[in-house]
Amino acid sequence: MKETTKILHSIPVDELTGAVSTPIYQTSTFVQEAPGIHKGYDYARSNNPTRNVLENLIATLENGQKGYAFASGLAAIDAVVKLLQTGDEILAVDDIYGGAFRLFTHVYQKFGIHIKYVDTTDVANVAESISDKTKLIWLESPTNPTLKISDIEAISKIAKSKNALLCVDNTFASPASQKPIDLGADIVIHSATKYLGGHSDLIAGLVVTRTEELGEKIKFIQNASGGILAPFDSWLVIRGIETLPLRIKQHTENAQKIAEFLLTKEVVKNVYYPGLRQHKNHEIAKKQQKYFGGIVTFDLKNDSKELATAIVCHTKYFKLAESLGGLKSLICLPCEMTHKSIPTEKRYESGVTDSLIRLSIGLEDVEDLIDDLESAFEIAFKTKN
Numbered sequence: 001m002k003e004t005t006k007i008l009h010s011i012p013v014d015e016l017t018g019a020v021s022t023p024i025y026q027t028s029t030f031v032q033e034a035p036g037i038h039k040g041y042d043y044a045r046s047n048n049p050t051r052n053v054l055e056n057l058i059a060t061l062e063n064g065q066k067g068y069a070f071a072s073g074l075a076a077i078d079a080v081v082k083l084l085q086t087g088d089e090i091l092a093v094d095d096i097y098g099g100a101f102r103l104f105t106h107v108y109q110k111f112g113i114h115i116k117y118v119d120t121t122d123v124a125n126v127a128e129s130i131s132d133k134t135k136l137i138w139l140e141s142p143t144n145p146t147l148k149i150s151d152i153e154a155i156s157k158i159a160k161s162k163n164a165l166l167c168v169d170n171t172f173a174s175p176a177s178q179k180p181i182d183l184g185a186d187i188v189i190h191s192a193t194k195y196l197g198g199h200s201d202l203i204a205g206l207v208v209t210r211t212e213e214l215g216e217k218i219k220f221i222q223n224a225s226g227g228i229l230a231p232f233d234s235w236l237v238i239r240g241i242e243t244l245p246l247r248i249k250q251h252t253e254n255a256q257k258i259a260e261f262l263l264t265k266e267v268v269k270n271v272y273y274p275g276l277r278q279h280k281n282h283e284i285a286k287k288q289q290k291y292f293g294g295i296v297t298f299d300l301k302n303d304s305k306e307l308a309t310a311i312v313c314h315t316k317y318f319k320l321a322e323s324l325g326g327l328k329s330l331i332c333l334p335c336e337m338t339h340k341s342i343p344t345e346k347r348y349e350s351g352v353t354d355s356l357i358r359l360s361i362g363l364e365d366v367e368d369l370i371d372d373l374e375s376a377f378e379i380a381f382k383t384k385n
């Protein structure tokens with residue numbers, strides 16, 4: 001079965017009514033036949049039929065055993081970290097999402113969980129940095145925002161040699177493009193706010209586990225901590241997933257053309273996009289991913305925050321906003337927005353300079369997007385001079 005067919009037919013027809021669209025069970029509780037005797041549902045924090053459809057769907061798409069839906073991507077990350085205990089260590093990718101950095105460093109580190117950040121694009125760095133205390137390796141591939149690619153299969157072997165779990169944030173690639181569990185990952189997480197939802201109209205997070213045993217641990221944490229996804233938002237994610245392969249394909253086609261356009265701009269220092277042959281991880285991306293994705297980032301030769309700010313403030317179709325993965329194109333300046341919580345020195349070490357601009361390429365006609373960027377460059381230079 002091909003991917004698009006699999007997605008569409010992994011969403012079940014409602015057994016009660018025959019509805020082809022998943023019903024929204026907007027209820028907090030369920031009537032029981034006798035104490036403890038029910039139809040699989042007792043209280044909506046523990047289980048909800050609409051949420052269950054989404055959870056089963058994402059597990060199927062990621063080739064995992066169990067899936068769980070949370071109120072946000074960070075709530076999903078939080079649930080995974082709660083598998084650890086005081087004295088454990090996380091070995092994390094250095095170019096990490098700012099929210100994950102904040103959670104790891106400012107919340108869990110004070111509880112005695114040590115965080116070590118390394119450049120995971122070099123497998124040797126992982127092998128040298130892992131220790132007996134490492135219980136979790138945390139990857140983003142591609143990373144946010146410099147689009148580094150890590151060799152998931154090679155790193156999974158290192159993790160197994162130390163009995164550590166490997167968790168991959170698959171938000172940027174999506175299951176339409178990449179299957180980390182097939183490459184050896186134990187856990188996959190998503191900010192479903194992004195490509196899975198796809199319409200910039202919800203906040204959600206997902207966790208998928210390789211084994212049922214690990215899934216039961218996440219389920220316990222989900223129920224005990226209570227950060228569950230509401231029925232309506234679950235339905236929105238299901239609806240978004242139905243068009244995921246078509247959207248990812250078009251996002252990628254547009255992004256490739258925009259990355260190639262940016263290479264022609266003299267003021268641009270670096271263009272980060274895995275689909276470019278000059279991207280240092282291009283070959284690994286080709287091996288792991290079906291599509292190269294819809295995110296393009298670039299920085300400026302003089303590293304001028306002033307010029308970068310002028311550019312992001314003078315686009316018409318690219319809207320200045322955080323988040324990504326929606327139908328409409330977005331633009332942001334990570335140093336002042338998504339990655340502001342990361343110390344400047346650490347940002348620069350991972351490649352997030354003051355002039356780095358992140359583009360979330362939408363589904364508009366790509367010629368209009370290129371014209372929009374061209375105009376923003378021209379206006380920014382005039383404004384500065």
